Amino acid sequence: MKATVYSEGLVYALVGNPNCGKTTLFNALTGLRQKVGNYPGVTIERKEGEFYSQHGVRLRVIDLPGAYSLNARSPDEAILRDVLLGRRPDTPRPDRIVCVVDASNPERNLYLFTQILELGVPVILVLNMVDVAERNGLRFDVERLAERFGVPVIPMVASQKKGLVELKVAMSRQELPSPKPLLDAMPVPVRGALVRARENLAAAGIVAATASPLEPLYLISGHDPTHYGIAPAAVAMIQLGREQLEREVPGWEDRLVAARYDAIHAALESVVRRPESASATLTDKLDTVLLHKVWGWLALAGTLGFLFYLIFSVVEIPVGWIESGFSALTAKITGTSEVPGWMPDGDLRSLVTDGVISGVSGVIVFLPQILILFFFIGFMEDTGYMARVAFLMDRIMSRVGLTGKSFLPILGSHACAVPGVMAARTIESPRDRLITILVAPLAACSARLPVYLLLIAALVPGKVVPAPMKAGILTGLYAAGIAGVFCFAWLFNRKLLPGAPSAMILELPAYKMPSFGNIARQMAGRAWMFIRRAGTVILGLSILLWGASTYPKLRNADGSLSEDKSAALAHSAAGRLGHAIEPVIRPMGADWKIGIGLISSFAAREVFVSTMSVIYNVEAEDDDDGTRRLRDRLAAERRPDGTPVYTPALCASLMVFFVFAMQCLSTIAVVRRETHSWKWPLFQLAYMTGTAWLLATAAYQLISTLSS
Amino acid sequence: MLLPGETGVIVTLPEGAPSLTRLREMGLLPGTRVEFIRRAPMGDPVEIGVRGALLSLRDAEASLIEVETERVVGK
Structure with missing residues (x-):
């Protein structure tokens, strides 16, 4: 019983x-x-x-x-x-x-x-x-x-x-007593109206016929007309019920709230002894500093500076381990001239090393950044500082229709959009969250840096680029990314998802010592979710891209496979695609070779550099010398009419393209995961790459005209 | 209209606005004491203390709340 x-x-x-x-x-x-x-x-x-x-x-x-x-x-x-x-x-x-x-x-x-x-x-x-x-x-x-x-x-x-x-x-108790409600939540007229609302909603199949009248109460008194998680057809029905209830019992919702607080007040009056006088708490003291007009900004800058130090410098160490681990594995498989590898040369080995292993390492390599960013977010949330960051930054973000909560995901995207987009989970408003996810990949992530450096090097004739000029151009590129974030956030806020701006009602919780156990659990959860959900998509697309740049194979006249890597790449599906898109990218000054680089950089932007090395038969080495050799090779590249290909106009055009274009499978996979549809990542791909093409073309045409 | 550091009692909150209903649910009701703690360094939002909790809200919402100044703290 x-x-x-x-x-x-x-x-x-x-x-x-x-x-x-x-x-x-x-x-x-x-x-x-x-x-x-x-x-x-x-x-x-x-x-x-x-x-x-x-x-x-x-x-x-x-x-x-x-x-x-x-x-x-x-x-x-x-x-x-x-x-x-x-x-x-x-x-x-x-x-x-x-x-x-x-x-x-x-x-x-x-x-x-x-x-x-x-x-x-x-x-x-x-x-x-x-x-x-x-x-x-x-x-x-x-x-x-x-x-x-x-x-x-x-x-x-x-x-x-x-x-x-x-x-x-x-x-563990066998039976628990039935609670005594503090008040009758539904005064008689409200109850009558709710019972009628339940009948209407039940007839429309929105609630069960046996539902408690509380169910229509909480559906009808929802705060948002979209009534999160309710079918659109039901929303109209609920709206109707709400208007009817408001007509029958005006102000019922607000009166109900007041009645609850009265009941709480009465219940606490008898049992809680109030302090004689509250002294300033630790939270008050900390806030005087952390929300101060001067010290508050300094503390924020210091915190974020430390975060960037972790993401840009410290993260290199585990990333180095991961990369050398995977290249050691690849070396074991391919072997050397003396030591035979685990697998014989051939397509299968190429699939394993260039497709699967590079795909898996492309997934794993994100983990250090994801773990660090989520450690930081967990730490800031657990201590209570996160809400203060939103409080400090809200004014700036409100200019483009967002709230202070969008600040950290966008800032984090400057390291990598993958954890940045995942961090947008902390934004409650679905609309703000979607806008944040759509614009975050415009922030200049660290994968753009090697491309920028190569293009800056190629842009400037002479042996070494003067440091101030390099810094100036880099700053400009980062600023262009930030400008893109704000412009598109403003635009989406106005045109794409118009609606009342969300009221930012935010609790500033008391500061407390963080629980590292909670933080570690959250980090592990996010990392695992990334591997399981986004990792599979990234791996699949990496293998697809490997196939496109490997097949069909280029054969010599005698039927043997060509050793010329550059020609083989040009012959492959990716190479042909490069040719195919040439008419499209010609207005921005690019030829089919650059087209191949752009296509392959969809795997990850930094792949552009290594692909260009293969195309121009430059030994790809990931150091300054390698970049310099590639730079010299680029500078020597000529069009059929003898004019240089890599003019300042083309370099500027490519830089602009890389600022705005969505060229990251991993981000696409994560956005797909976080928005639960292909609609938004495809929209993002279209708007970002479209803008990139337009602006790159404008830059190329403008500079070409001016310099001719 | 309160100044930072001042405490007051809520006189009225307009009825019906969804964001204000949430403020009611968080305890801002006519008769409730509120302390205007500070403005954010850029002027908006504002921080208030109500029923032992610290809340941040924007001027747009805060200006709808009619408050009667209770007493000036400090000075």
């Missing part, structure tokens, strides 16, 4: 406001017994774990996204609403709920709790961070709270595992 209440695989949901320590609690409960995935159709992590109760029964725990209310205002909150109401077919409706509140900020945190109490499911209330609350002069009478709400109340310090045993005991 009780087995229906308490059985194998009982599902608990973990809910709470953002920054309430819910993730720390989830990790403490489930340890390594976790599965991290995605909710289908949205880029929100789905975390589920399990542990064994006091009686050895397996309990499942779903860690739901942090939320302020069941009135969903972001996709995260829509997931919470839909799981708790049993609206998601991929997730079981939780049997019980653990609601975590930050004890140092009880009033605001209990708002969500008042909504949770009404769901008709047993609830356990966790007062987390009671140590911080005590320091701030807040004390809780746990027994009276438990009596008032009709639920077990567990004081905890989850980061120190204090109270964990008590929580596990409570979660």
